[in-house]
Amino acid sequence: AQSVTQPDIHITVSEGASLELRCNYSYGATPYLFWYVQSPGQGLQLLLKYFSGDTLVQGIKGFEAEFKRSQSSFNLRKPSVHWSDAAEYFCAIRRNTPLVFGKGTRLSVIA
């Protein structure tokens, strides 16, 4: 069965610092990969997606993610975090199946 692991439950970074959120997946082939963000009381907003091709994908709000097949990873990065980035981030996969989510990483941003 496919699964997604986000090893970090909670991360705190200073405003302006760089960010990397980790995501590992388990699947027999290369799935479609997604990162979503959820602000308190809101639904999920798509940040970026990977289907094939260039393994470095750019998303909205200055985020990017890199797919590494050898590590079954799809880590999310941002060079400089803003206070408004504080939210919960979910990695998700699917390939001919419903979307499967990780447990999420809560990001706190301090001044």
Place this chain on the structure above:
Amino acid sequence: KAGVTQTPRYLIKTRGQQVTLSCSPISGHRSVSWYQQTPGQGLQFLFEYFSETQRNKGNFPGRFSGRQFSNSRSEMNVSTLELGDSALYLCASSLEGTGTDNSPLHFGNGTRLTVT
């Protein structure tokens, strides 16, 4: 283009009652999926509908049901509510859905159900 709309935003129900939640997908999207989000279990897939047919179903009891109408709008129903059904219920739409479509899911803001 309007996003996914879910109504109501908040609901408070008593154990044993039933509840119906509504979802209007993005115009042109034919697939609607439902997810339950709780602090303990995270985001869990409930079911997916495409062209009024249930295409996939998650591992939930039969008390959870849904349907999709010809205009792609969807409803989900939970009967005989239990305390553990308290959750944020999220609806998402996509163009074609699982298996035939690599376009992403677009989510609504959810319905917060509290069972007392």
